[in-house]
Amino acid sequence: MRPRSPGGRAAATVAVLLSLALAAPAAARGPGGGGTHEYEVTGPRTAAQRTAVAATGASVDSIHGDRIVITAGAEQADRVRALGHRVVRLPGPPDRSGGRQPKPHTFPAQDAKYHTYAEAMAEIDAGIAAHPSLMSKQVIGRSHEGRDIIAVKVTSGVNPGAAKPEVLFTHHQHAREHLTVEMALYLLKEFGKGYGTDSRVTKMLDNRVVWIVPDVNPDGGEFDIATGSYRNWRKNRQPNSGSSNVGTDLNRNWNYKWACCGGSSGSTGSETYRGRAAESAPEVKVVADFVRTRKIDGKQRIKAAIDFHTYSELVMWPFGWTYDDTAPGLTQDDHDAFAKVGKSMAASNGYTPEQSSDLYITDGTIDDWLWGDQKIFAYTFEMYPSSAAQGGFYPPASVIDRETARNRDAVLQLLENADCMYRSIGKEQQYCSTAE
Structure with missing residues (x-):
């Protein structure tokens, strides 16, 4: 397992980062009420920093070194930027229609x-x-x-x-x-x-x-x-x-x-x-x-x-x-x-x-x-x-x-x-x- 930060130091770090995240605007609404997208976030390296990103209301989808992928509304993405990270919107879900008209209630x-x-x-x-x-x-x-x-x-x-x-x-x-x-x-x-x-x-x-x-x-x-x-x-x-x-x-x-x-x-x-x-x-x-x-x-x-x-x-x-x-x-x-x-x-x-x-x-x-x-x-x-x-x-x-x-x-x-x-x-x- 990866080494842990000492409990007190980790807790203090999280407290500071959470205060920054939670001071930002309210979370954006999901599909049907504002829209969510996937974003690549560059910067978070530690579990405490990733926890602060998650505290904005985004879901953390994957982690690779100091880059993570999140799903978030636009305002949530701004809250992540306010933590000092680089945030880039990714393309939406893949088009697997094969050029065919989508058929409702089925997979592409x-x-x-x-x-x-x-x-x-x-x-x-x-x-x-x-x-x-x-x-x-x-x-x-x-x-x-x-x-x-x-x-x-x-x-x-x-x-x-x-x-x-x-x-x-x-x-x-x-x-x-x-x-x-x-x-x-x-x-x-x-x-x-x-x-x-x-x-x-x-x-x-x-x-x-x-x-x-x-x-x-x-x-x-x-x-x-x-x-x-x-x-x-x-x-x-x-x-x-x-x-x-x-x-x-x-x-x-x-x-x-x-x-x-x-x-x-x-x-x-x-x-x-x-x-x-x-x-x-x-x-x-x-x-x-x-x-x-x-x-x-x-x-x-x-x-x-x-x-x-x-x-x-x-x-x-x-x-x-x-x-x-x-x-x-x-x-x-x-x-x-x-x-x-x-x-x-x-x-x-x-x-x-x-x-x-x-x-x-x-x-x-x-x-x-x-x-x-x-x-x-x-x-x-x-x-x-x-x-x-x-x-x-x-x-x-x-x-x-x-x-x-x-x-x-x-x-x-x-x-x-x-x-x-x-x-x-x-x-x-x-x-x-x-x-x-």
């Missing part, structure tokens, strides 16, 4: 291999029908606009009476990150075809319960392609009372350290608007309630998780709300187990492993909630590409197969470690000897 013609919500649900239903003894589906709730949010359960009938360790994979919190839905579909295909033919997959499904939530933000995803062209939409589609701005950033709305630390925005126009209260976004509450149902007889059955995002090619672990490696609720052994497994997964997929706050401070995120509230070893995978130049949030459909398969080994590694994550640091006897 050249990206037709991506699945709309309806197409993804149909493919999942077909997969379950093909493997009824292995897979089942439950509707765990509905989005703001009434779309089903589902969880697919994948496990074999072997060891039916055992309390198998469970692993959760969530996808598509952010609307424009469509590759993550393809990741969910890939996993379901791999589990279906691999059970009984691949010894590694078979062993895991005999001894684990896998839960896949393929689309946490279906409304936002459908809005992003509603015109037949990409709209660069991030949030959900929940209205905000008293404002024309629409949407909450789902990954700032979880009920752990919500709004605690300058890692989200209270402005409805911000790309990182955290919502009026923790779990105020219905999609977040649906998934959180589902996770809570997996606590049986006082024990959380879900032991590990990955939340898939794009982009930057990263494997990250908690905490995001503090720069410190350890904090209340995260011991040195916890941290070491997170890091050991995280680095091993990253070695298999070629991503960069790091604690979330190595990038910048975030609060109200799913990983911090899963660990801080439920003691689930939770990771975020930021998938392909590594940069905006390679497609950013909209990589071409031609990479889907390659980039989803790239995570196969990492997923299996997490499944294999899930029964006792502390085994990775040689402390199985201390922590897991009485585990189920």
Whole structure:
């Protein structure tokens, strides 16, 4: 891991930078109320400086040395300039129409291999029908606009009476990150075809319960392609009372350290608007309630998780709300187990492993909630590409197969470690000897 700045010095730096950022004008409204764009920002080198950029209400999309890419409104971009950084607007989402007239509510013609919500649900239903003894589906709730949010359960009938360790994979919190839905579909295909033919997959499904939530933000995803062209939409589609701005950033709305630390925005126009209260976004509450149902007889059955995002090619672990490696609720052994497994997964997929706050401070995120509230070893995978130049949030459909398969080994590694994550640091006897 990269070295940390001493806590007091880092906190003082952040305080000064945040005061500059927050003294600037109110955040611009998103699409439909002022417009947001991607910008390249040159200058921020440290996590504290990047946190100050994020505190303007912009979302930090990728980081390369002293250059970062943000999504922001024009006024937010001005607030970043006021911090002393160079800010240059980037081109908008790619035109993949292939010269054809956009067809509403579908992906552009050249990206037709991506699945709309309806197409993804149909493919999942077909997969379950093909493997009824292995897979089942439950509707765990509905989005703001009434779309089903589902969880697919994948496990074999072997060891039916055992309390198998469970692993959760969530996808598509952010609307424009469509590759993550393809990741969910890939996993379901791999589990279906691999059970009984691949010894590694078979062993895991005999001894684990896998839960896949393929689309946490279906409304936002459908809005992003509603015109037949990409709209660069991030949030959900929940209205905000008293404002024309629409949407909450789902990954700032979880009920752990919500709004605690300058890692989200209270402005409805911000790309990182955290919502009026923790779990105020219905999609977040649906998934959180589902996770809570997996606590049986006082024990959380879900032991590990990955939340898939794009982009930057990263494997990250908690905490995001503090720069410190350890904090209340995260011991040195916890941290070491997170890091050991995280680095091993990253070695298999070629991503960069790091604690979330190595990038910048975030609060109200799913990983911090899963660990801080439920003691689930939770990771975020930021998938392909590594940069905006390679497609950013909209990589071409031609990479889907390659980039989803790239995570196969990492997923299996997490499944294999899930029964006792502390085994990775040689402390199985201390922590897991009485585990189920």
